[in-house]
Amino acid sequence: MLDDPAGGFRRAGRLTGLDLSEIVRISERAALLRAEGRDVVTLSTGEPDFPTPDFVIDAALAAARGGQTRYPPTAGNADLRAAIAEDHGRQLAEVMVSTGAKQVLANALLATLDPGDEVIMPTPFWTSYADMVRIAGGTDVQVACPMEDGFKLSPAALEAAITPRTRWLMLNSPSNPSGAVYSASEIAALAEVLDRHPQVWIISDEIYAHLSYVRFASFTAVAPQLAHRTLIVNGVSKAWAMTGWRIGWGVGPAPLIKAMTAVQGQSTSGACTVAQAAALAALTGDRALLDDRRAAFRARRDRVVAALDAMPGLSCLEPDGAFYVFPSCAALLGDGRSDGDFCAALLEQAGVAVVPGRAFGLPGHFRLSFAYSEAELDEGLARIGAAIETEQAGG
Ligand code: PMP
Numbered sequence: 178m179l180d181d182p183a184g185g186f187r188r189a190g191r192l193t194g195l196d197l198s199e200i201v202r203i204s205e206r207a208a209l210l211r212a213e214g215r216d217v218v219t220l221s222t223g224e225p226d227f228p229t230p231d232f233v234i235d236a237a238l239a240a241a242r243g244g245q246t247r248y249p250p251t252a253g254n255a256d257l258r259a260a261i262a263e264d265h266g267r268q269l270a271e272v273m274v275s276t277g278a279k280q281v282l283a284n285a286l287l288a289t290l291d292p293g294d295e296v297i298m299p300t301p302f303w304t305s306y307a308d309m310v311r312i313a314g315g316t317d318v319q320v321a322c323p324m325e326d327g328f329k330l331s332p333a334a335l336e337a338a339i340t341p342r343t344r345w346l347m348l349n350s351p352s353n354p355s356g357a358v359y360s361a362s363e364i365a366a367l368a369e370v371l372d373r374h375p376q377v378w379i380i381s382d383e384i385y386a387h388l389s390y391v392r393f394a395s396f397t398a399v400a401p402q403l404a405h406r407t408l409i410v411n412g413v414s415k416a417w418a419m420t421g422w423r424i425g426w427g428v429g430p431a432p433l434i435k436a437m438t439a440v441q442g443q444s445t446s447g448a449c450t451v452a453q454a455a456a457l458a459a460l461t462g463d464r465a466l467l468d469d470r471r472a473a474f475r476a477r478r479d480r481v482v483a484a485l486d487a488m489p490g491l492s493c494l495e496p497d498g499a500f501y502v503f504p505s506c507a508a509l510l511g512d513g514r515s516d517g518d519f520c521a522a523l524l525e526q527a528g529v530a531v532v533p534g535r536a537f538g539l540p541g542h543f544r545l546s547f548a549y550s551e552a553e554l555d556e557g558l559a560r561i562g563a564a565i566e567t568e569q570a571g572g
Contacts, residue, residue, distance in 0.1 A: 481547045
């Protein structure tokens with residue numbers, strides 16, 4: 178827990194219910210078990226196992242040696258912003274660079290939410306969304322999008338969730354944790370609802386755009402009529418295997434970008450200069466590597482889905498993007514046993530770390546990341562299969 182009444186520490190009321198990330202907790206527990214000598218396979222983290230490309234590292238070294246070591250402009254280096262603007266066919270004033278896509282999201286929510294403002298999030302959602310909204314003083318409105326619906330928000334469910342207090346719809350395609358990808362026609366159908374509700378702005382988190390195994394549709398490409406109230410979020414973390422460089426960006430209407438820049442200016446200031454030079458090299462460099470990596474992830478996806486499908490008691494939807502699969506383990510639960518208990522048993526007894534669905538707002542599932550080597554995936558899956566078999570045999 179974060180509170181310590183005995184020590185006199187009291188946290189802000191808007192942090193009620195906030196705890197450390199369950200994903201981080203599981204990774205830490207796995208590390209602890211490993212330190213004790215246990216053999217643990219970790220399939221819980223959303224981080225590509227590929228190295229950052231050499232040409233990107235070279236650009237960072239050259240930037241550091243070349244003296245790019247001073248405070249950057251708050252909204253990001255002009256050359257990187259220009260490259261992003263060009264990529265999106267937008268103006269410089271519509272682009273800002275932050276310390277990861279995560280900070281883009283935080284900036285947007287902090288810059289816009291007042292107490293009582295509502296943010297709609299199709300559920301399952303990336304764990305941070307709800308907590309970020311609460312930290313910013315808003316109210317998260319979780320709309321269940323079960324597996325039967327492909328984990329996607331329907332126009333009717335969106336319509337039903339909108340109130341006069343709705344400020345944002347947070348969409349994430351391809352999705353973490355479900356791998357769902359909205360098609361152009363599905364986006365168009367949501368946009369038709371949004372057309373009727375001008376108070377609702379749209380965050381389209383497209384951080385996995387380059388890791389889509391079906392045709393990817395960007396929100397503003399399908400619904401340009403909503404571009405004046407849409408924030409596109411992207412970055413280099415996932416596609417270029419640059420999670421540690423912490424560079425993400427937002428593309429949206431200039432007044433929003435200006436307000437987000439003001440927030441960032443009073444918190445972290447501009448993102449790391451050397452990392453921005455690296456991101457510029459990534460963005461303007463040869464993109465053939467993105468195709469190679471997408472193909473590698475796709476092969477892993479097929480391998481993982483085939484293995485999970487063969488396990489009794491699990492059912493899963495083939496992810497169309499990102500590097501996660503979100504199987505239902507509901508048939509293995511009940512009698513007071515939750516998805517959290519199921520995942521805890523996998524970690525403690527079988528030595529494999531995955532994340533319970535409740536961390537993403539949809540219990541009865543678990544998230545397995547396939548951003549790992551085939552050897553690790555095979556070993557982890559074998560352990561899950563064996564654990565389920567032992568259980569079913571009453572062992
Ligand atoms: N959005 C989603 C859906 C993510 O999964 C992540 C990373 N797990 C982020 C944003 C944050 O990315 P970054 O590393 O650029 O902060």
